[in-house]
Amino acid sequence: MWGYVNLNFFIIFTTSQGVYPFSTRKCSETYLFHTYFKQTPCFFFLPQMYNTIFFLILIIPLSGYLLEQFLIHLNNKMWSDKLPEKLEGICPEEEYRKSQLYDRDNKKLSFWSSTFNLAIILLMIIAGGFSFVDDIARSFSLNLVIIALIFFIIIGFASEIINIPFSWYDTFVIEKKYGFNTMTGRTFVTDYFKSWLIALIIGMPVLGLLTWFYYRAGAGFWFYAWGLVTALSVFINFFYSELIVPLFNKQTPLPEGSLRDKIEEFADRAGFTLKNIYFIDGSRRSTKSNAYFSGFGKKKRIVLYDTLLKEFTEEEIVAILAHEIGHYKKKHVLVNLVLSVLVTGFMLFLFSLVVDNPKLSQALGAEESSFHLGLIVFGILYSPLSLIIGLITNIISRRNEFAADRFVKDNYDSRILGGALRKLSVKNLTNMMPHPLYVFFHYSHPPLLQRLERLE
Numbered sequence: 319m320w321g322y323v324n325l326n327f328f329i330i331f332t333t334s335q336g337v338y339p340f341s342t343r344k345c346s347e348t349y350l351f352h353t354y355f356k357q358t359p360c361f362f363f364l365p366q367m368y369n370t371i372f373f374l375i376l377i378i379p380l381s382g383y384l385l386e387q388f389l390i391h392l393n394n395k396m397w398s399d400k401l402p403e404k405l406e407g408i409c410p411e412e413e414y415r416k417s418q419l420y421d422r423d424n425k426k427l428s429f430w431s432s433t434f435n436l437a438i439i440l441l442m443i444i445a446g447g448f449s450f451v452d453d454i455a456r457s458f459s460l461n462l463v464i465i466a467l468i469f470f471i472i473i474g475f476a477s478e479i480i481n482i483p484f485s486w487y488d489t490f491v492i493e494k495k496y497g498f499n500t501m502t503g504r505t506f507v508t509d510y511f512k513s514w515l516i517a518l519i520i521g522m523p524v525l526g527l528l529t530w531f532y533y534r535a536g537a538g539f540w541f542y543a544w545g546l547v548t549a550l551s552v553f554i555n556f557f558y559s560e561l562i563v564p565l566f567n568k569q570t571p572l573p574e575g576s577l578r579d580k581i582e583e584f585a586d587r588a589g590f591t592l593k594n595i596y597f598i599d600g601s602r603r604s605t606k607s608n609a610y611f612s613g614f615g616k617k618k619r620i621v622l623y624d625t626l627l628k629e630f631t632e633e634e635i636v637a638i639l640a641h642e643i644g645h646y647k648k649k650h651v652l653v654n655l656v657l658s659v660l661v662t663g664f665m666l667f668l669f670s671l672v673v674d675n676p677k678l679s680q681a682l683g684a685e686e687s688s689f690h691l692g693l694i695v696f697g698i699l700y701s702p703l704s705l706i707i708g709l710i711t712n713i714i715s716r717r718n719e720f721a722a723d724r725f726v727k728d729n730y731d732s733r734i735l736g737g738a739l740r741k742l743s744v745k746n747l748t749n750m751m752p753h754p755l756y757v758f759f760h761y762s763h764p765p766l767l768q769r770l771e772r773l774e
């Protein structure tokens with residue numbers, strides 16, 4: 319043990335302050351170091367900790383953070399004091415200015431939140447925080463599955479708690495300042511409790527089973543895990559509207575009347591059987607409008623925010639729905655689900671290749687390797703690949719958006735859709751002049767101007 323401590327102390331000094339003349343120190347001083355470490359928990363001074371993976375899991379989050387700051391910097395440079403020529407007739411100057419301020423406020427908050435989160439992650443890795451939590455979890459039980467669950471509950475809960483202030487600031491300062499927030503403090507708190515409850519009810523059994531598969535089936539566990547995750551995502555896709563949404567919102571079938579007639583008439587003409595048209599009380603939380611599509615086959619339903627019903631004409635709402643129907647008719651919903659299942663399988667397979675390597679857990683300062691520590695390290699190592707997969711997904715998604723818009727152009731009215739998209743963007747204070755590289759990395763939908771161009 320002493321050898322370990324000594325060696326590691328040397329490494330810390332050589333890495334953080336250049337080469338420290340450790341070997342020339344007098345014996346008595348070396349002895350002092352020994353007694354000092356004797357009283358300190360040694361979990362973060364294991365020599366095995368400083369392997370290649372240790373440095374990789376420090377470098378990867380840091381590089382991701384720097385890349386993000388660079389993209390934001392590019393985006394900020396796109397703003398101008400005057401309304402850009404391209405936006406004339408599309409966005410009033412006043413709204414343009416407001417969207418700029420809104421974007422700045424959001425970026426500032428996200429800067430502080432990502433800096434804080436990066437600092438926490440790096441600190442947890444360097445100081446052996448994950449291995450410390452692992453020790454706590456191990457003190458409760460000898461069962462490997464229970465240890466993993468306790469570990470994930472502590473890590474998950476802690477990360478939720480430290481991010482609540484950012485979420486609170488976003489809702490009650492920024493969103494309120496721009497007139498979007500309609501949420502009460504009570505809704506904010508109960509939303510958190512409900513989402514934790516869902517995470518416990520769905521997430522814990524799934525994580526428990528995944529861990530159990532690993533300890534039972536060994537390297538082939540990824541295949542069972544894949545089956546489980548796939549079954550779960552198909553289940554959630556089918557029952558999302560019936561099981562999850564009612565916990566947060568009230569859904570009401572769209573009543574008989576001219577809007578429902580117009581929607582049904584369009585659906586008939588497009589050869590789309592549509593029984594479930596609902597509206598949802600989105601105005602309980604925000605004045606922002608939206609519409610979405612969920613489920614498959616007989617379960618498929620279209621959901622409109624009540625804010626949409628208040629502020630858009632019936633023709634505009636039909637155009638927005640026509641876009642959603644376009645996604646369904648062109649099989650985007652199904653293809654997305656299949657793609658995400660394939661990506662999950664690929665990820666689990668990669669995970670199975672490395673999870674047995676003791677270097678993963680060692681990099682976090684733990685002496686004993688485990689599934690949960692392996693998962694944490696893998697999550698970080700995987701993030702560059704996940705970034706690339708995200709880029710590809712976004713490219714596909716942006717193409718699908720154009721295709722759904724084209725469906726509206728061919729089957730309904732492109733001018734009405736253009737008008738509705740413009741209204742939606744202006745009202746939601748969307749950034750209409752994002753940097754192309756920022757769009758390439760982050761946008762699942764093409765920016766408004768590109769969509770309007772294609773609709774002409």
Ligand SMILES: [Zn+2]
Binds near residue numbers: 641642645719722
């Ligand atoms: Zn769409």
